Each structure stands twice: as structure tokens, then as C-alpha cells.
Amino acid sequence: MSTQPSTPSTLSTPSAAPAAVRTFSEVSVGDALPAMTVHVDRARLVQYAGASLDRNRIHWDEPFAKAVGLPDVIAHGMFTMGSAVTLVTAWVGDAGRVVEYGVRFTRPVVVPYDAGADIEVSGVVKSTDPETKRVTVELTATAAGEKVLGRALAVAVLD
Numbered sequence: 001m002s003t004q005p006s007t008p009s010t011l012s013t014p015s016a017a018p019a020a021v022r023t024f025s026e027v028s029v030g031d032a033l034p035a036m037t038v039h040v041d042r043a044r045l046v047q048y049a050g051a052s053l054d055r056n057r058i059h060w061d062e063p064f065a066k067a068v069g070l071p072d073v074i075a076h077g078m079f080t081m082g083s084a085v086t087l088v089t090a091w092v093g094d095a096g097r098v099v100e101y102g103v104r105f106t107r108p109v110v111v112p113y114d115a116g117a118d119i120e121v122s123g124v125v126k127s128t129d130p131e132t133k134r135v136t137v138e139l140t141a142t143a144a145g146e147k148v149l150g151r152a153l154a155v156a157v158l159d
Contacts, residue, residue: 021093028058033091033123033137035150037084040075040109041116048079062113074108080119080148081105084141087121088154091137099134100155109143119143126153131159 042060049055056074057064067074080102089095111117121141127136139152 006148019060022091022158024102024128024130024135026134027125027128028159029125029128031125033125034089035120035122037089038086038119038121039116040083040111040119042073042080042111042113045073045079046113048055048076052076052078054078057123063157070108070110071156072110074120075117077108080109080141081152082134084139084149084152085154086155087123087139088137091123092135092156092158097156097158098154099157101153103139103152104150106147106150107146107148109148117137118144119148123154133157 009036026073027059045059049059058070058074059065059076060073062073065071079102084103085098087099087103088098109117111121121139123137123139125135126138128134135156137154137156137157139149140154140156141149
């Protein structure tokens with residue numbers, strides 16, 4: 001009988017087939033993109049802080065965030081922005097096809113310690129340009145029932 005300590009097994013997932021790249025002929029003004037939810041918790045914020053080098057204490061230190069007038073720790077604006085555009089990149093099937101993206105930050109995403117927060121993202125095709133094959137998608141992002149991004153527009157070029 002072996003007395004070696006057991007090591008955790010590595011979970012592997014089957015490799016997914018590459019997403020089909022959406023074509024311009026498949027898209028019409030008014031098309032709704034499938035909605036998605038992005039869950040964010042404190043651990044994810046700390047990971048993002050390390051990756052982005054944005055280590056501002058309002059994103060991980062609850063007493064500090066409250067001391068500067070925030071209701072709690074808040075998600076990084078760029079985390080929120082990047083999470084929202086994921087809806088478009090998944091929908092078009094190739095992140096490299098998103099050629100323009102901009103938002104206005106309307107409210108912070110408050111991330112309570114116990115439950116974290118959910119960012120709900122939806123999108124609608126607002127315009128198409130047959131000459132350039134560009135598609136403009138307007139995104140809506142909310143957290144705790146409040147709109148967190150305004151004027152969120154992404155432009156993708158399709159085949």
C-alpha cells in the first residue's frame with residue numbers, strides 16, 4: 001500500500017469545435033444577440049488586478065472602498081467593458097472581427113463579498129452597411145438592475 005499523498009486530478013474538457021464565423025448575409029437590423037451573464041467575485045477582481053496592473057484598493061479592499069465613499073468594492077471599469085464585448089465576439093465567432101468598441105461608464109458594478117455580482121449583457125443589431133460589411137451592435141449591460149454601461153457600441157466586420 002502506497003503512503004504517497006494524493007494529488008488533485010486535472011480536469012480536462014473536450015476541445016470544442018471552433019465557433020462558426022457569422023456572415024453578413026445572416027444578419028439583419030433588429031436581430032437580438034443571445035443574452036449572457038458574467039459572474040464576478042472578489043477572487044476574480046484580484047486576478048484581474050494582477051493581470052491589468054490596476055491594483056487600486058477600491059477593487060479589493062472593502063474598508064478602503066467604503067472609506068472613500070463607495071458602497072463596497074467595485075469591479076474595474078475595463079473588466080466590465082471587456083466582459084460586455086464578449087457577447088459580440090462570441091456572436092461573430094472571431095474576436096478579431098470587432099474593429100471598434102466604445103462605452104460610457106454610467107455606474108460601477110458593486111461586488112459584495114458573499115454573493116459577488118452578476119453582469120447581465122444583451123445586444124441588438126442597430127445597423128448594417130452592405131458596402132463595408134460592417135455591423136453595429138448596441139449592448140446593454142446591467143448589474144443589480146441598474147444600467148452600468150451607456151452608449152455601448154461595437155462594430156464588427158463580417159464576410
